[in-house]
Amino acid sequence: MTKILLLLANGFEAVEASVFTDVLGWNKWEGDGTTEVVTVGLHNQLQCTWNFNVAPEKLLHEITLEDFDALAIPGGFEEAGFYDDGFSEEFQAIVRHFDEQKKPIATICVASLILGHSGILHNRQATTYNHPTSKRLAQLQSYGAIIVNERIVQTEHIITSSNPGTAFDVAFTLLTMLTSEENTLKVKDLMGFK
Known part of the structure; x- marks a missing residue:
């Protein structure tokens, strides 16, 4: 079984996390059956950007990073405290671990800033929230x-x-990295993506 660590910072956007649980969950039950997502955070309860509350399955201190094959991180809002967890040394150490192991790391929107803050994007191509009114790039x-x-x-x-509009595409890209293009096309078809 391929285990994906879905790393949730307080203030994350629920829709950006849900694409990973849904796409990889569909794969577990309807695709090749090889993916398992585990939600992990720093706190027993997390508040999403829009006040939706979530309890992660595990806290960071309860997991062993070597048990995981990939890392997925949804973005969030500064106003909701997203960067407090995202830029914490605990999150940064996780990002550096997955990079050192060359394991897949998938981020949506401003979650790439967590990677940037960790130093792993230095001299690497990347993007982040790119609306013309934003300073995130x-x-x-x-x-x-x-x-x-x-x-x-x-x-x-x-x-x-x-x-955020890229969320499903990011999740499908990660699924392809973890399985195959053929399997991803099957899951997309079953989910109604043509």
């Missing part, structure tokens, strides 16, 4: 990332994306 560039202003940027084992 400049923030990511300040971490040494090579900015590519596209919807999704895959560099080696790392996936970054430009906005």
